[in-house]
Amino acid sequence: MRKLLSLRTAAAALTMAAAVTLTATSATAQKKVVIGATGNIYGWNPYQDSAAQMYGIWCNVYGCLCRYDFKKANYSPMLAESWSVNPKDPNEWTFKLRKDVKSHSGAELTAADVVHTINRIKTDKQSSQKQNVRPLKSATAIDKHTVQMITKKPTAHLLQHVCDIYAITRKEVFDKHGPRNADRKYPDGFGPYALDRVVIGEQVITKRAKNSVFGNKDNPDILIWRKMAEVEQRVTALLNGEIQIAQFIPPHLMKRVEDGKGTKLSFTDSVEIMMLLMNPAFKPWDNKKLRQAVAHAIDRDTIIKTILQGMAGKLKGAIGPGQIGYDAERSKAFDLAYDPAKAARLVKEAGYPNGVDVEMSTPVGRYVNDKIISQAIVPMLAKVGIRAKLMTPEWSTQWANVRKGKRSFFYQGRGSVIDPGPALAQYFKTGVSPRIKYSNPKYDALFDEVAKEFDPKKRQKLINDAIAVLVEDVPAVFMWRHRLAYGVANNVSISPPANGRIYGENIRIK
Amino acid sequence: MTNSPASQASRAEVTSTQTPVSDFRKALRPWLKPKIIMGGSLVFLLIFMGVLAPIISPYDPNVQNLGNTLKAPQWLEGAHFLGTDHVGRDILSRIFYGARISLVIAGTVVVISGVIGVGLGAISGYFAGRTDFFIQKLVEVIWAFPPLLLAIAVIAFFGQGLWILIAALVAQRWIPYCRVSRGQALSLRTRDFVDAARSLGARDTRIIIKHILPNLMQAAMVIGTFAMATAIISEASLSFLGLGVPPEIPTWGSMLADGRAYISTSWWLALFPGLCIFFTVLGINLLGDGMRDIFDPRLKRSGSGVG
Numbered sequence: 001m002r003k004l005l006s007l008r009t010a011a012a013a014l015t016m017a018a019a020v021t022l023t024a025t026s027a028t029a030q031k032k033v034v035i036g037a038t039g040n041i042y043g044w045n046p047y048q049d050s051a052a053q054m055y056g057i058w059c060n061v062y063g064c065l066c067r068y069d070f071k072k073a074n075y076s077p078m079l080a081e082s083w084s085v086n087p088k089d090p091n092e093w094t095f096k097l098r099k100d101v102k103s104h105s106g107a108e109l110t111a112a113d114v115v116h117t118i119n120r121i122k123t124d125k126q127s128s129q130k131q132n133v134r135p136l137k138s139a140t141a142i143d144k145h146t147v148q149m150i151t152k153k154p155t156a157h158l159l160q161h162v163c164d165i166y167a168i169t170r171k172e173v174f175d176k177h178g179p180r181n182a183d184r185k186y187p188d189g190f191g192p193y194a195l196d197r198v199v200i201g202e203q204v205i206t207k208r209a210k211n212s213v214f215g216n217k218d219n220p221d222i223l224i225w226r227k228m229a230e231v232e233q234r235v236t237a238l239l240n241g242e243i244q245i246a247q248f249i250p251p252h253l254m255k256r257v258e259d260g261k262g263t264k265l266s267f268t269d270s271v272e273i274m275m276l277l278m279n280p281a282f283k284p285w286d287n288k289k290l291r292q293a294v295a296h297a298i299d300r301d302t303i304i305k306t307i308l309q310g311m312a313g314k315l316k317g318a319i320g321p322g323q324i325g326y327d328a329e330r331s332k333a334f335d336l337a338y339d340p341a342k343a344a345r346l347v348k349e350a351g352y353p354n355g356v357d358v359e360m361s362t363p364v365g366r367y368v369n370d371k372i373i374s375q376a377i378v379p380m381l382a383k384v385g386i387r388a389k390l391m392t393p394e395w396s397t398q399w400a401n402v403r404k405g406k407r408s409f410f411y412q413g414r415g416s417v418i419d420p421g422p423a424l425a426q427y428f429k430t431g432v433s434p435r436i437k438y439s440n441p442k443y444d445a446l447f448d449e450v451a452k453e454f455d456p457k458k459r460q461k462l463i464n465d466a467i468a469v470l471v472e473d474v475p476a477v478f479m480w481r482h483r484l485a486y487g488v489a490n491n492v493s494i495s496p497p498a499n500g501r502i503y504g505e506n507i508r509i510k
Numbered sequence: 511m512t513n514s515p516a517s518q519a520s521r522a523e524v525t526s527t528q529t530p531v532s533d534f535r536k537a538l539r540p541w542l543k544p545k546i547i548m549g550g551s552l553v554f555l556l557i558f559m560g561v562l563a564p565i566i567s568p569y570d571p572n573v574q575n576l577g578n579t580l581k582a583p584q585w586l587e588g589a590h591f592l593g594t595d596h597v598g599r600d601i602l603s604r605i606f607y608g609a610r611i612s613l614v615i616a617g618t619v620v621v622i623s624g625v626i627g628v629g630l631g632a633i634s635g636y637f638a639g640r641t642d643f644f645i646q647k648l649v650e651v652i653w654a655f656p657p658l659l660l661a662i663a664v665i666a667f668f669g670q671g672l673w674i675l676i677a678a679l680v681a682q683r684w685i686p687y688c689r690v691s692r693g694q695a696l697s698l699r700t701r702d703f704v705d706a707a708r709s710l711g712a713r714d715t716r717i718i719i720k721h722i723l724p725n726l727m728q729a730a731m732v733i734g735t736f737a738m739a740t741a742i743i744s745e746a747s748l749s750f751l752g753l754g755v756p757p758e759i760p761t762w763g764s765m766l767a768d769g770r771a772y773i774s775t776s777w778w779l780a781l782f783p784g785l786c787i788f789f790t791v792l793g794i795n796l797l798g799d800g801m802r803d804i805f806d807p808r809l810k811r812s813g814s815g816v817g
Contacts, residue, residue, distance in 0.1 A: 231771065232770075232771075232773060232774060235774070236774075250771065252580070252596075252771070252772055252775050252776070253774070253775060255775070256774060256775065302576055303576070306576040306577065306579055307576065307579075307596070307597070364752040369596075371752070371757065371768075372596050372597060372768070374757075375597055375757055376574060376576060376597050378758065379572075379573075379574055389756060389758070390756055390757045390758060391669070391670055391756060392670070392752045392756070392757055393666075393669075393670065393752070393753075394666075394751065394752055394753065397666055
């Protein structure tokens with residue numbers, strides 16, 4: 001009997017212990033989401049890199065003044081609650097900060113932090129984001145929660161440089177710990193996620209900040225960006241449950257994700273515009289008719305249908321739906337239709353009755369199916385008399401040469417085109433960058449007007465007038481915007497961002 | 511047993527007819543080892559595919575058909591025996607033309623590397639002293655670079671192209687020839703026949719060309735076979751990295767690189783060029799191994815070197 005009692009006691013004790021363990025486990029179970037990311041992880045300094053992925057991570061951690069809302073097709077507040085431009089002086093911008101935002105350690109957000117951030121972007125030796133503060137002449141804290149930014153000249157697209165870009169770091173932390181330790185040892189942001197760990201080249205681990213005013217309880221408690229450059233690696237990891245979100249699934253692997261037991265696909269239209277650029281500084285690309293011939297020689301519809309399996313939207317003109325300045329009506333006139341007979345005629349009219357030999361270069365693996373697309377373009381050009389020799393340098397070589405203006409004819413994307421002002425100026429306005437030495441005074445004048453015009457309607461008209469010049473001169477064939485597919489675990493929901501920035505508040509776990 | 515003149519004559523006749531056959535068989539015997547037969551067959555197949563590619567290929571290897579992409583191997587039942595790739599090109603035709611490029615690149619690399627390496631090795635060993643010192647320092651410096659990294663650097667600097675690729679591969683591949691040749695030349699320069707030539711008034715150039723170089727050929731041939739295999743692998747590696755020949759030239763390495771993205775959905779894109787590289791390198795290595803067994807006097811004496 002005593003033996004029986006002791007057995008019962010032991011069983012009860014075991015049951016209780018199990019119950020306690022289970023309760024404790026469920027109480028501490030944290031919702032974790034791992035993102036299989038394509039970009040590199042550079043380090044602790046939030047201004048060190050200028051890639052969409054890192055901007056997104058630092059906006060999660062440190063918070064940004066504002067972000068672009070693709071559903072509303074407009075900028076929405078984050079750390080700034082509002083902003084305005086002085087109607088009497090278009091150079092004067094005022095940002096009002098939220099008063100209820102506290103850092104992860106409980107410090108208040110102040111205008112001094114914003115001014116410090118701008119100065120740091122400008123002066124930090126490691127900064128790769130100086131271009132984003134270049135339009136600014138000065139930034140001043142008017143009061144504890146108001147920042148005034150003065151631009152060098154009227155810049156209607158200033159928010160394109162500010163929103164989703166400026167990660168606001170604390171002045172006090174930087175002053176106290178210095179540049180070596182502030183980001184690395186004492187990261188204290190205002191964003192919804194606190195930085196836990198950075199492993200350069202591998203992953204960034206963040207944890208939901210308990211005192212954050214952003215997000216809600218459905219968001220993941222732990223959010224990790226893990227570098228997985230190889231798409232097969234991302235898909236396999238997603239199917240195995242190792243990661244919950246896999247970035248950029250190429251068309252030919254979509255079925256694998258769709259057929260996965262616990263996975264699905266989620267789509268978004270990218271704001272990256274893909275172009276085939278022709279540098280007029282090189283012969284024969286100084287010949288407008290030859291450039292026009294290229295535009296009519298490429299069957300973009302077939303490439304989208306076959307190689308991209310429908311996962312791209314053809315560009316008519318330089319921009320598409322959701323991008324500032326897009327005009328559906330006017331864009332119809334910007335479509336340079338596939339017409340090989342016309343293209344062949346233009347090649348002859350350009351002074352090449354026996355065809356012409358050119359060199360074309362493409363990155364490999366930088367953009368969706370980039371090399372394959374370029375390979376498909378080569379015979380299309382050959383058909384109209386443009387014999388292209390395709391070069392496939394590795395990305396760093398290609399990118400360095402593009403930036404120096406040493407590439408004559410190349411396939412290239414321009415990301416983060418929400419407001420087309422900076423991108424179209426960067427590539428096509430005289431003297432802005434050496435990438436394409438295209439120059440047209442009419443286009444330059446129009447873009448000067450675009451930069452000054454704050455009225456959305458008038459601005460839209462000017463942007464389209466400028467695009468019309470590009471469509472006539474064809475320094476680039478505007479190809480398409482990719483439709484991006486994200487692989488997502490079934491218990492996770494996310495509206496994939498068109499600009500490549502993933503925000504924890506937009507991720508929900510069931 | 512009779513010992514008549516007639517029988518003697520007939521015996522002599524038999525002997526005289528049998529002796530040449532025996533010599534031929536004797537000479538042939540070392541070459542009839544399994545690894546030489548297998549390796550030689552694979553190399554012959556590579557040469558056959560490469561040389562006859564324009565005749566035996568069912569399609570132009572560069573003709574694309576975007577309406578017919580990623581078709582699985584149809585074997586004998588369809589138009590594309592090994593299927594089509596991501597832009598609708600016939601994989602079998604590309605394999606045949608790829609063999610041609612592998613053969614051209616590997617062959618050229620081996621010949622150029624051999625000429626440079628054996629030449630410098632002979633000079634280095636024959637003259638010894640300062641000449642030897644400088645040449646061997648050069649060898650040590652170049653040998654210090656990782657081979658693939660050196661090739662990548664050459665291509666990154668000069669750009670892509672068939673001849674640049676060959677130059678990039680030659681950049682370091684002449685060194686094994688040079689080292690072995692130098693060692694042999696150091697030994698040969700003290701031999702009697704060299705002293706005899708010298709005492710007869712032969713100049714150094716003549717001695718090197720007529721007496722040293724011919725004695726370095728056997729070792730060079732063995733090194734050449736192994737160098738050929740590594741050249742094929744290096745070409746494939748560089749093409750895999752997108753640094754090989756321009757994409758319009760089909761190579762097994764670039765086919766493998768293109769097929770990598772489709773490995774889980776369209777396996778045939780990567781499998782066939784991968785197998786070709788594997789069997790070619792295996793064949794060349796077997797052949798090289800067999801040749802080394804034949805030419806290496808130590809292996810001959812010990813009776814080893816059997817396939």
